[in-house]
Amino acid sequence: MPSRKAYKELLASKWVWKPGKCQCGGSFAAVSWKTCNSRGFGRLFYRCEDCESFKDVMNFSALPTLRWPIVHYWFFLQQWFANSKRPSSEEIARMMGVSGQACSAARRLGEVLLRAEALCAQKTQDSRKLSGLLEVDGTSIRKFVLPGSTTLRYMQYFGALKRGTRCIHLYRLPDADSKSFGKPPPESFARIQKTDFMRQVLPMTPGLGKTCLISDGAPAYLKLCPELKVLHRACCHSKGQFVEHSRIHGLRTEVHTGGIDSCWKLCKAAIPPSVLTKSDGSFNPKIDVYIRSWQWRWENTTCTNLCKKIAQVYLRQDA
Numbered sequence: 001m002p003s004r005k006a007y008k009e010l011l012a013s014k015w016v017w018k019p020g021k022c023q024c025g026g027s028f029a030a031v032s033w034k035t036c037n038s039r040g041f042g043r044l045f046y047r048c049e050d051c052e053s054f055k056d057v058m059n060f061s062a063l064p065t066l067r068w069p070i071v072h073y074w075f076f077l078q079q080w081f082a083n084s085k086r087p088s089s090e091e092i093a094r095m096m097g098v099s100g101q102a103c104s105a106a107r108r109l110g111e112v113l114l115r116a117e118a119l120c121a122q123k124t125q126d127s128r129k130l131s132g133l134l135e136v137d138g139t140s141i142r143k144f145v146l147p148g149s150t151t152l153r154y155m156q157y158f159g160a161l162k163r164g165t166r167c168i169h170l171y172r173l174p175d176a177d178s179k180s181f182g183k184p185p186p187e188s189f190a191r192i193q194k195t196d197f198m199r200q201v202l203p204m205t206p207g208l209g210k211t212c213l214i215s216d217g218a219p220a221y222l223k224l225c226p227e228l229k230v231l232h233r234a235c236c237h238s239k240g241q242f243v244e245h246s247r248i249h250g251l252r253t254e255v256h257t258g259g260i261d262s263c264w265k266l267c268k269a270a271i272p273p274s275v276l277t278k279s280d281g282s283f284n285p286k287i288d289v290y291i292r293s294w295q296w297r298w299e300n301t302t303c304t305n306l307c308k309k310i311a312q313v314y315l316r317q318d319a
């Protein structure tokens with residue numbers, strides 16, 4: 001029976017679990033397929049042996065209870081986690097051949113999964129330290145005009161990529177304003193200082209020596225590196241410099257920020273254009289959710305069971 005099989009897969013994915021005791025203290029028992037179907041097509045239920053109340057199996061999960069056939073849940077999860085580029089909830093709903101109410105249910109489910117990914121990325125980053133060779137750079141994500149003015153407000157992030165790895169740290173900088181529709185201001189020491197980056201960088205890299213930041217030579221780093229007691233190498237493209245080599249940790253190393261540059265491109269491309277820039281007069285917090293979820297996906301590109309990994313990280317944190 002495909003529904004039972006889908007339920008088994010959901011249990012194995014860790015998003016769904018077996019029920020404990022009923023509120024009345026009684027034990028839950030599985031319900032026959034026939035009774036299940038008479039209560040809701042394609043759904044599965046437990047029934048309390050004492051008070052005889054029915055419970056949808058999805059009540060015992062980290063996913064919303066959508067009154068969906070159980071096979072739809074499994075299909076949705078499989079599609080959501082199938083590739084590093086995730087389809088939208090609407091695309092999956094179309095694949096399932098559903099519309100209307102079921103389509104808005106798909107959107108709800110997608111929302112929960114997206115937020116779970118973002119939370120996993122944030123928690124993973126929060127629990128890590130940075131050392132070694134770090135490419136650092138700031139970037140502008142979105143901007144809007146402050147009402148009744150010629151001032152542009154920029155949403156900016158500061159990032160640090162550990163060279164040669166899929167470990168990237170992203171920090172939201174305080175918003176930056178630029179008068180007369182000006183260009184975005186570069187990342188400043190004062191603003192980087194307000195992020196957790198300061199306490200996450202280790203001055204020494206075990207077995208290698210001093211940690212080294214590689215930047216594009218923005219003024220911020222001239223102050224930042226001595227403060228962090230780390231080395232600094234810079235490659236300034238805007239001054240027409242070509243990629244230089246430098247001996248870092250005893251190795252001939254290319255000095256450039258190409259790694260973090262391409263990360264910014266991918267990260268920005270992962271924010272759907274349909275996500276509005278503004279919400280209640282400031283930047284839409286949904287943008288941050290998409291950025292974090294990109295971070296999670298990118299860091300875990302080689303993970304073969306992302307569905308299970310995220311459930312484990314997500315639920316361990318919620319516990």
Ligand SMILES: [Zn+2]
Pocket residue numbers: 022023024025026048049050051052053
């Ligand atoms: Zn009961």
